[in-house]
Amino acid sequence: MGDADEPNFVGRAASLICGAHVRFSLQVDGEHIVSQAKFKAAGCNVLVASSSLLTERVVNIPTADAAVIGQDATALRTNFIGLEAEREHCSQLACDALMAAIREYSDAARGEWVGDEALICTCFFVSEHTIEREIATRALRTVAEVTRACNAGGGCGSCHQLIQEILDTQDDLPR
């Protein structure tokens, strides 16, 4: 609970259903490992408990693994025995804020990347060149197909738009 030390990456989520609001902040080290995870929440006990559990689980693991945990609000909710399925939106809100914080990190990491090839998926470290090659050789048409083929886009999802743009460019080329 609280804020991760600076420099940190912040993600927020709010619910139009119930008015709850949650903020995650992550600190990530040079090896893409989450070194600190903290939250602040204005909402119900399920939101607070979900956020608290998430911050415990994602610390000391790579951001890609943290993103996989954040993708599954249903799995998170099942920690709370006897909780109605309708309360999943409370767990979902915590997951949304975590994912937003990871995307914030990924976007920053992508921008700072210095290498021969442009980096697209920072979670699974997939370059633009690899994605172009996969699209060309396997005749991929959607972001989901790209993710299945080479993992790109399978983590925080911050690169989905970039993958779509690559797909759009490839479409324009003669095959």
Place this chain on the structure above:
Amino acid sequence: MIYLDNNATTRVAPEVFDAMQPYLSKFFGNPSSAHTLGREMKQAVETAREQVASLLGAADTNEIVFTSCGSESDNWAIRGVLATQPAKRHIITTQVEHEAVRNVCGLLEKDGYDVTWLGVSETGELDLDALRAALRPETALVSIMLANNETGVLFPIDEIGRIVREHSEAVFHVDGVQAVGKIPIDLKNTEVDLFALSGHKLHAPQGVGALYVRNNLSLAPFIVGGAQEQRRRAGTLAVPNIVALGAACELAERDDCHKQVETLRDKLEDGILEQIPNACLNGTQDRAKRLPNTANISFEHVEGQNILLLLDQAGICVSTGSACHSTTHESSATLKAMNVPYTAAQGSIRFSLGRYNTDAEIETTLRVLPEIIEKLSAMSPYVL
């Protein structure tokens, strides 16, 4: 455990327990039976009726009818009045009634009744001019509570009764559930026609209530069947519970504890408001216009539900005005009607004291609460 939730329910008083116990063992007869055992049961019920009538200041013992709970009393009062005068289709009530009145009036509105929902000020008080203006020849019923269950704000039923009598022929029903046992009541000197009460709010067990029905008032039965309660309310009388309600009323009248409870409430309320910067009182500052046992306090930017859980972990029982249901996160209708801002309404806590609270318990609460609020304030994304 420190129990500060006496508006939700109260513990059964030892005196009440002792009084009802024989009726759960050797006195098991049906008060409608003609044999000796039955007559003894009947006698016990009539003693209880006298005890309830005495606490309420009823002119006549027969004005008391036993029911299963406060909600039954309220439902019966409202529907019973309307059934006797089907041509009148207008009801006046308030936006801050307990659900037992509010939701019944809401259903009646859907059924085509014209309902006037009187609002309240930011301090939770009624505008009596608005009531005066709302009264019409076709007004069948005015239903207004005596004490608000959440804030403890009292409505002046003496004055309201006079206004209703002067300006209309409407029947005046009062939901008195939250007030009985907490303040003196003297119905014979008011214009109240119907008055609902519930046993478990004054140290009787859950499952018993009563409705005061002014003599000569025409009221259609709600539960139909046998001839019990002079054909007004069918169903075998719940003698142990009724005896308990009588004993609870007797206790409340003999040893009311109002002053003692009020002193502790004042200490708690003053202590919280002094110590905690983001705390503010909901309801009028004028303590004479509030129940002596209730303090409803908002802690801005903090979630009431989370305060409740942490107090619970510290062994302190309270209620919150905000309830997170599965799909909505609604603050209470009462606080909404008072225009309490959303961020404060979500952090409202109701402290309601009773005759068994001690000074040491209030001291403990005042020690524990500031730390909890500080911890939760640090959790809020709205607080820097």
